[in-house]
Amino acid sequence: MAKITIDGIETEVPNGTTILNAARQIGGEIVPPAMCYYSSLKGSGGKCRVCLVKVEQGSAADPRPMPKLVASCSTQVQDGMVVSNITNKEVLDARSAVVEFLLINHPLDCPVCDQAGECDLQNLAYEHGASVTRYEEERRTFEKIDIGDKIKLHMTRCILCYRCTYVGDQLTGERVHGVMNRGDRAEISTYVKNNIENDFSGNMIDVCPVGALTDNTFRFKSRVWFTKPLDAHRDCPKCSGKVVLWTKDQEVLRVSARKDKYGEVHEFICNECRFEHKNMQDWVIEGPRHIDRGSVISQNHYELSDLQKLQADVERQVKFQGGKDLDRLNEVKKID
Amino acid sequence: MGRKLLLDKLDIPGINTFQVYRQNGGYNSVEKALKTMTPDEVTEEVKKSGLRGRGGAGFPMGMKWSFIDKKSDKPRYLVVNADESEPGTFKDRTLLDKLPHLLIEGMISASYALGANTAYIYMRGEFRWIFPKLEAAIDEAYAAGFLGKNILGTDYSLDIYVQPGGGAYICGEETALIESLEGKRGNPRIKPPFPAVSGLWGCPTVVNNVESIATVPAILNMTGDEYAKIGIGRSTGTKLISACGHINKPGVYEIEMGLPVEEFIYSDEYCGGIRNNRKLKAVVAGGSSVPILPADLILKTANGEPRLMTYESLSDGGFVSGTMLGSGGFIVMDETTCIVRNLWNFTRFYHHESCGQCSPCREGTAWMEKVLHKIESGHGKMSDIDLLVNVAKNIEGNTICPLGDAAAWPVASAIRHFREEFEYHVLNSDKVKNPKHFELEPFSPTLKPVEPQPLETVN
Numbered sequence: 001m002a003k004i005t006i007d008g009i010e011t012e013v014p015n016g017t018t019i020l021n022a023a024r025q026i027g028g029e030i031v032p033p034a035m036c037y038y039s040s041l042k043g044s045g046g047k048c049r050v051c052l053v054k055v056e057q058g059s060a061a062d063p064r065p066m067p068k069l070v071a072s073c074s075t076q077v078q079d080g081m082v083v084s085n086i087t088n089k090e091v092l093d094a095r096s097a098v099v100e101f102l103l104i105n106h107p108l109d110c111p112v113c114d115q116a117g118e119c120d121l122q123n124l125a126y127e128h129g130a131s132v133t134r135y136e137e138e139r140r141t142f143e144k145i146d147i148g149d150k151i152k153l154h155m156t157r158c159i160l161c162y163r164c165t166y167v168g169d170q171l172t173g174e175r176v177h178g179v180m181n182r183g184d185r186a187e188i189s190t191y192v193k194n195n196i197e198n199d200f201s202g203n204m205i206d207v208c209p210v211g212a213l214t215d216n217t218f219r220f221k222s223r224v225w226f227t228k229p230l231d232a233h234r235d236c237p238k239c240s241g242k243v244v245l246w247t248k249d250q251e252v253l254r255v256s257a258r259k260d261k262y263g264e265v266h267e268f269i270c271n272e273c274r275f276e277h278k279n280m281q282d283w284v285i286e287g288p289r290h291i292d293r294g295s296v297i298s299q300n301h302y303e304l305s306d307l308q309k310l311q312a313d314v315e316r317q318v319k320f321q322g323g324k325d326l327d328r329l330n331e332v333k334k335i336d
Numbered sequence: 337m338g339r340k341l342l343l344d345k346l347d348i349p350g351i352n353t354f355q356v357y358r359q360n361g362g363y364n365s366v367e368k369a370l371k372t373m374t375p376d377e378v379t380e381e382v383k384k385s386g387l388r389g390r391g392g393a394g395f396p397m398g399m400k401w402s403f404i405d406k407k408s409d410k411p412r413y414l415v416v417n418a419d420e421s422e423p424g425t426f427k428d429r430t431l432l433d434k435l436p437h438l439l440i441e442g443m444i445s446a447s448y449a450l451g452a453n454t455a456y457i458y459m460r461g462e463f464r465w466i467f468p469k470l471e472a473a474i475d476e477a478y479a480a481g482f483l484g485k486n487i488l489g490t491d492y493s494l495d496i497y498v499q500p501g502g503g504a505y506i507c508g509e510e511t512a513l514i515e516s517l518e519g520k521r522g523n524p525r526i527k528p529p530f531p532a533v534s535g536l537w538g539c540p541t542v543v544n545n546v547e548s549i550a551t552v553p554a555i556l557n558m559t560g561d562e563y564a565k566i567g568i569g570r571s572t573g574t575k576l577i578s579a580c581g582h583i584n585k586p587g588v589y590e591i592e593m594g595l596p597v598e599e600f601i602y603s604d605e606y607c608g609g610i611r612n613n614r615k616l617k618a619v620v621a622g623g624s625s626v627p628i629l630p631a632d633l634i635l636k637t638a639n640g641e642p643r644l645m646t647y648e649s650l651s652d653g654g655f656v657s658g659t660m661l662g663s664g665g666f667i668v669m670d671e672t673t674c675i676v677r678n679l680w681n682f683t684r685f686y687h688h689e690s691c692g693q694c695s696p697c698r699e700g701t702a703w704m705e706k707v708l709h710k711i712e713s714g715h716g717k718m719s720d721i722d723l724l725v726n727v728a729k730n731i732e733g734n735t736i737c738p739l740g741d742a743a744a745w746p747v748a749s750a751i752r753h754f755r756e757e758f759e760y761h762v763l764n765s766d767k768v769k770n771p772k773h774f775e776l777e778p779f780s781p782t783l784k785p786v787e788p789q790p791l792e793t794v795n
Contacts, residue, residue, distance in 0.1 A: 182692045184699060
């Protein structure tokens with residue numbers, strides 16, 4: 001076990017845990033954002049640089065600070081490590097710089113993008129982006145292509161997180177797409193279009209942090225915040241069959257895998273569940289889905305009472321302040 | 337006349353053949369190492385020599401060797417980085433082209449010290465014509481019993497393979513090189529783990545520059561202590577400098593560390609002064625990625641001491657008034673050089689060569705190139721100059737590999753030292769379109785040449 005302090009909060013995690021995962025165990029505001037790291041895809045991470053943090057103290061044995069900011073998703077904790085994230089201006093400056101870099105070639109076509117409302121880049125830009133751009137040059141653009149009949153690749157929106165290539169490698173076992181060219185001409189593509197035919201290829205849509213890979217069967221059907229997400233499952237011979245149905249008036253508009261609060265899928269689903277079963281009758285409905293990602297989708301949280309929300313909020317605040325405000329927490333608990 | 341340890345035999349006719357090389361004392365160090373020394377003693381000797389990696393970063397080589405994971409039961413590898421593609425650097429080319437046996441000799445001793453039975457030379461794709469020469473030299477060494485099984489009757493065996501690269505600058509970064517050698521896309525890996533623990537095929541690997549390895553025979557022949565006596569302080573030995581630009585005698589020179597920069601530029605033994613009796617304007621001392629310095633700062637440090645060709649002296653003053661020895665690509669510019677155009681050209685290179693894996697470098701290099709193109713072609717704004725400084729600062733230190741830094745440093749330093757020139761380009765846009773400039777096609781396909789149009793607001 002290793003003791004690690006992140007923004008003044010101490011925790012203990014098993015050796016070999018990354019700083020990001022240690023922060024996720026603490027939870028709350030101090031968790032660095034991640035655009036390319038995906039815990040269920042091996043080898044992902046380290047590329048987008050939004051999770052940069054400052055290591056103030058390397059370890060108990062070697063207390064020197066690390067000279068550069070490090071990617072928290074790929075740096076392992078050491079016993080006695082002291083990390084600062086949102087309490088360090090250098091980190092926040094670097095993060096807004098990276099967000100600016102990610103946005104200069106991003107089309108910002110959110111008003112017509114299917115991902116809007118559940119887009120990691122959108123959330124990140126709200127939090128760390130500037131209100132005006134300093135970029136006056138032409139943006140890079142690509143033609144939209146269909147990779148497979150159900151997946152639309154809109155390369156212009158891509159931030160090259162490489163997650164979908166890891167899906168190709170690790171879920172389908174026969175990756176036929178990858179990154180071509182280099183530098184800012186780099187693009188996700190297939191040599192021969194329309195040839196991703198694996199049963200698990202649809203998971204690329206779920207892992208994509210932006211609107212670069214979208215579901216052709218859902219494109220332009222509805223904004224996500226007008227839909228009601230429902231947890232549902234079915235007996236599927238290929239996958240876990242645990243999904244989220246995105247419904248509107250008893251009509252299933254989209255089927256996706258279940259994402260946790262960091263936007264990560266742990267039980268991937270097959271293409272049959274995703275694309276072929278768009279009837280309420282095909283599914284056993286479990287209940288409303290709570291989307292916990294600073295997203296507009298759960299704005300009218302129909303499943304969490306306001307009191308619960310308040311409690312959770314205060315509890316997190318208290319933890320963050322190191323237990324200074326316990327009285328208030330007890331007060332709130334009493335109301336219940 | 338400085339001592340020469342690497343290029344001393346360069347002028348002997350036929351030195352690229354095994355016979356001539358052997359007659360002139362070649363491969364003696366291999367005999368000495370394999371027959372009289374243990375691997376640890378070889379490493380110790382290199383440690384004593386104080387030799388610092390000649391590829392650019394200047395990391396002590398003996399130290400790097402001692403990091404290799406000897407407890408692991410996996411095979412160990414030596415990889416020679418011959419992917420020399422930094423603009424201004426062409427020292428390894430001379431060694432590979434003219435003295436292939438020197439490299440092979442160094443590789444045998446180095447592999448012996450590391451306990452590696454397989455060594456690779458990853459060679460830049462553009463060095464295509466050297467490839468058969470190097471292969472022929474390796475064949476000769478096999479025939480003479482210096483490579484293959486049981487070298488010189490000892491129980492040590494070594495195989496050397498040459499792998500040509502595809503011509504990507506990024507593959508000179510050691511982990512990208514390893515990826516490329518494994519047959520993958522040449523993207524730098526995230527460190528740690530370092531190659532000494534998990535490198536080629538996940539095995540302990542040491543990646544060294546050609547020149548570093550080619551220095552090993554000299555160290556073993558003269559002992560590490562003797563080698564350490566050459567040079568000043570922690571900069572020991574001799575270094576190859578590839579001098580180019582506006583000088584009378586461009587070429588590859590071997591210098592003793594500690595030579596004054598002024599002597600290197602003006603003495604007839606080395607560069608022979610600035611061509612056409614012009615004045616010195618600026619020098620990029622270690623390949624395009626190190627900060628550029630104006631004439632007064634390259635000849636003397638900010639404290640007024642003469643600047644010497646050592647790692648310490650060149651970096652005296654940090655990034656405010658210093659630079660780096662880097663890989664030894666010494667680019668000299670005379671007073672007719674346009675720094676803005678030069679910087680645009682460098683940045684264009686980094687834009688072209690960025691691998692596109694991490695965001696700051698992928699987007700930032702392209703951004704800087706586009707802004708510089710605008711300024712150079714007379715469409716810049718005053719605010720663009722500060723924008724460039726800020727973008728460079730945002731890239732620096734935030735990337736996976738040093739390519740981001742390498743792209744940011746020239747921009748930051750050129751604007752720090754030559755800001756007036758950038759301002760001149762903005763204010764006098766009609767004059768800067770010099771017809772004498774040969775037209776470089778802007779690299780990026782999205783970057784169309786800017787059409788002349790009335791300037792809006794430059795007052």
